[in-house]
Amino acid sequence: MWRPLSLILEIFTHLRYRSRFERLVPAIGTLGAVDVRGGDTWTRYATPRSLFELWAPAFDSPYEPYHCVTLFAALGHARTKPHPPPPGVVERIEDRPLIKVPDQPIEVHWLNQSTMVIIDIFGPAAVSLGVRFIQRGCQPVCTFDNWPHPRGVGKPEFTLAALLYYSPLVADARELIKVDSPPVWLCDASRLVGRRPSPGNFDNRYYLDDTLLPGSNFLKAQGIDRLVIILGNKSRKLAPDVEAWLADRARDGFEVFSTHLDEPALDVQPIRPVRGHFPRIGSRSAAGGFGSLVPEPSSSGG
Amino acid sequence: MHATSWGLELPERRELMRELQFRYHKWDLYACGHEGILPETLVLPGEVHREVIQISERFGQILTKLEAIVARTPRLLDRLGIPREMYPILRAGPAHELQLARYDLHPTPEGGWMLSEFNEDVPGGFNEAVGLPELLGERFGRARFVGDLRGAVVEAMSPFGPVGSIFATGYSEDLQHCLIIEDWLEAAGHPTCRGSPAHVRRSWGTVKLDGTPIEAAFRYYPGEWFPRLPNFDGWRRLGDKLPMLNPLRRLIRQSKLLFSVWREEGLLSAEELAFVDRHAPWTGEAGRDVSLEQLRDEPEAWVLKQAFGRMGDSVVIGALVSPKTWSETLKEVKLDPSGWLAQRRFGHVPMPFQLGPLYPAVGVYLVNGSFAGYYSRAAPKPLLTHEALHVATAVVDP
Numbered sequence: 033m034w035r036p037l038s039l040i041l042e043i044f045t046h047l048r049y050r051s052r053f054e055r056l057v058p059a060i061g062t063l064g065a066v067d068v069r070g071g072d073t074w075t076r077y078a079t080p081r082s083l084f085e086l087w088a089p090a091f092d093s094p095y096e097p098y099h100c101v102t103l104f105a106a107l108g109h110a111r112t113k114p115h116p117p118p119p120g121v122v123e124r125i126e127d128r129p130l131i132k133v134p135d136q137p138i139e140v141h142w143l144n145q146s147t148m149v150i151i152d153i154f155g156p157a158a159v160s161l162g163v164r165f166i167q168r169g170c171q172p173v174c175t176f177d178n179w180p181h182p183r184g185v186g187k188p189e190f191t192l193a194a195l196l197y198y199s200p201l202v203a204d205a206r207e208l209i210k211v212d213s214p215p216v217w218l219c220d221a222s223r224l225v226g227r228r229p230s231p232g233n234f235d236n237r238y239y240l241d242d243t244l245l246p247g248s249n250f251l252k253a254q255g256i257d258r259l260v261i262i263l264g265n266k267s268r269k270l271a272p273d274v275e276a277w278l279a280d281r282a283r284d285g286f287e288v289f290s291t292h293l294d295e296p297a298l299d300v301q302p303i304r305p306v307r308g309h310f311p312r313i314g315s316r317s318a319a320g321g322f323g324s325l326v327p328e329p330s331s332s333g334g
Numbered sequence: 335m336h337a338t339s340w341g342l343e344l345p346e347r348r349e350l351m352r353e354l355q356f357r358y359h360k361w362d363l364y365a366c367g368h369e370g371i372l373p374e375t376l377v378l379p380g381e382v383h384r385e386v387i388q389i390s391e392r393f394g395q396i397l398t399k400l401e402a403i404v405a406r407t408p409r410l411l412d413r414l415g416i417p418r419e420m421y422p423i424l425r426a427g428p429a430h431e432l433q434l435a436r437y438d439l440h441p442t443p444e445g446g447w448m449l450s451e452f453n454e455d456v457p458g459g460f461n462e463a464v465g466l467p468e469l470l471g472e473r474f475g476r477a478r479f480v481g482d483l484r485g486a487v488v489e490a491m492s493p494f495g496p497v498g499s500i501f502a503t504g505y506s507e508d509l510q511h512c513l514i515i516e517d518w519l520e521a522a523g524h525p526t527c528r529g530s531p532a533h534v535r536r537s538w539g540t541v542k543l544d545g546t547p548i549e550a551a552f553r554y555y556p557g558e559w560f561p562r563l564p565n566f567d568g569w570r571r572l573g574d575k576l577p578m579l580n581p582l583r584r585l586i587r588q589s590k591l592l593f594s595v596w597r598e599e600g601l602l603s604a605e606e607l608a609f610v611d612r613h614a615p616w617t618g619e620a621g622r623d624v625s626l627e628q629l630r631d632e633p634e635a636w637v638l639k640q641a642f643g644r645m646g647d648s649v650v651i652g653a654l655v656s657p658k659t660w661s662e663t664l665k666e667v668k669l670d671p672s673g674w675l676a677q678r679r680f681g682h683v684p685m686p687f688q689l690g691p692l693y694p695a696v697g698v699y700l701v702n703g704s705f706a707g708y709y710s711r712a713a714p715k716p717l718l719t720h721e722a723l724h725v726a727t728a729v730v731d732p
Binding site for chain 1: 352355356359361362363364365366367368369503504505506509513529530533544
């Protein structure tokens with residue numbers, strides 16, 4: 033079994049319901065769960081704040097406002113049980129040499145100071161590939177804005193497991209991350225394409241909006257003029273939120289490229305994203321969130 | 335009234351924000367790349383503190399009276415733009431009169447206070463409203479943080495055992511509000527659980543949220559959305575029998591068209607009407623009480639709002655928008671005038687902050703009719719939207 037997934041299974045093995053209502057005991061993974069190095073270094077990062085800061089952009093980075101707290105916070109409120117991975121998912125990930133073992137910095141010719149990388153693939157794989165960009169000196173920005181649930185439409189707990197599993201590698205690479213390093217945005221492509229909610233499901237899908245993806249003026253101020261999006265495979269289409277955002281950037285003069293995991297050298301091709309509706313915070317809010325952009329207002333039926 | 339700097343060095347401020355993010359679940363600290371909290375505290379003189387409380391509590395009393403009348407008068411419910419499917423629930427009334435509300439008051443050039451709106455359905459902002467005073471402590475001399483929102487909410491829910499939080503599960507910014515309420519309730523001994531209102535079932539006299547029995551609920555889901563729920567029939571049968579903070583009947587107070595309805599003859603006494611006239615802008619139904627021609631010719635004098643707009647997302651101030659935007663809004667009003675109201679624009683006084691002049695709005699929390707704390711904001715324009723900055727609020731000589 034893919035190791036991050038086995039880690040999450042172990043983590044949640046040690047989280048038990050003591051009663052119907054009591055919070056799960058956050059004694060996470062003390063009984064033998066191992067990380068990418070086969071050790072327990074990951075336990076140093078098993079609190080929401082320490083894991084959030086480990087995977088954050090550089091200290092005082094202008095990108096910090098886009099580094100999303102939500103999934104990291106879930107680590108302190110775990111009220112969930114392990115889920116078996118969907119059939120075939122683990123096998124597909126392990127078949128991808130680019131992300132199987134992130135033990136070396138990524139080697140791509142197009143990466144420079146003016147490039148923003150957006151990895152938009154299955155969450156755990158985005159984390160794995162993200163490690164290789166961090167090892168190359170990129171600063172990570174995590175956009176995981178959902179919450180695990182035993183009957184969640186999405187499975188962000190797998191992503192959380194991956195963040196813990198690879199934590200020793202990121203800890204070692206953090207000294208490479210500088211305030212002016214190119215950013216690598218880590219996105220979970222399953223944010224909108226999880227199972228369709230059915231009775232009793234918990235709808236934890238979400239859009240990337242302008243709290244998670246910056247505007248043109250901001251990017252230009254950081255010296256970014258090229259955007260590269262990495263997708264899961266050649267046939268994979270851009271998600272509507274990212275496509276609308278890329279189209280807006282293209283309109284403002286940014287070069288936009290894409291590549292995918294089936295491309296061994298991650299060679300990029302220019303793309304022309306189609307304009308669409310990019311979700312903006314104006315229809316959500318700090319004090320309410322009453323927009324109607326989430327595909328359904330709530331989670332279930334029946 | 336003035337603003338005073340927190341006086342924190344950058345590392346201290348950074349630590350405070352981290353605490354706010356992780357101890358108080360304030361995850362949306364940033365909006366579009368900008369921090370949403372001013373590193374300043376708004377200091378109210380004692381007499382201002384007492385005045386805004388008096389205004390808010392008096393409004394609360396008047397709205398309680400109005401709510402009861404409107405709930406049993408379909409003609410008035412029609413005017414509020416409330417979905418008709420909700421009428422039976424509103425008529426039946428709540429099992430418990432729980433209230434968690436926030437009233438937003440603005441200082442005027444005449445030295446008074448005007449209420450732009452009240453948030454009686456699902457007010458927010460608890461995370462920073464409680465978190466900042468606890469984290470900042472007593473560092474502002476004679477100015478002290480006042481109110482006890484946490485204690486008031488816990489006290490309001492004290493008659494009940496298990497409490498469920500219901501919210502739109504796709505929104506993490508709603509979840510953060512539920513989590514802090516759950517923290518308070520669990521610390522007070524209430525078991526808690528959470529889920530969507532679509533997960534609520536009633537069987538054999540027991541209400542269950544996602545299969546877990548609950549005796550009460552904290553509702554962070556807008557009342558006007560309920561008819562869209564797949565289990566709305568169940569809610570209709572349940573009515574307002576499940577004690578909720580807030581009951582569904584609060585939807586009546588949430589409609590901004592109530593500003594217009596309360597002028598109907600016989601609803602309020604002369605004293606009450608004089609009070610609301612003093613502290614709330616004149617409001618009429620667009621196209622009915624104020625003609626579209628008048629709105630077209632006097633954009634400077636009017637504000638257009640939708641009955642159930644939230645966070646300023648459907649507020650159009652004629653003086654602040656281009657003629658084109660005003661004209662397009664009027665076209666929308668013409669297409670569906672029933673959901674729109676026209677409000678006379680009132681003067682709003684800016685005050686100096688470190689960022690420059692900003693327009694403050696003092697948000698007063700009421701829990702079960704009594705003052706429970708502040709959630710104030712300041713904005714570059716006299717309009718509260720998601721871009722408004724939160725500002726902690728303290729009082730000298732409360």
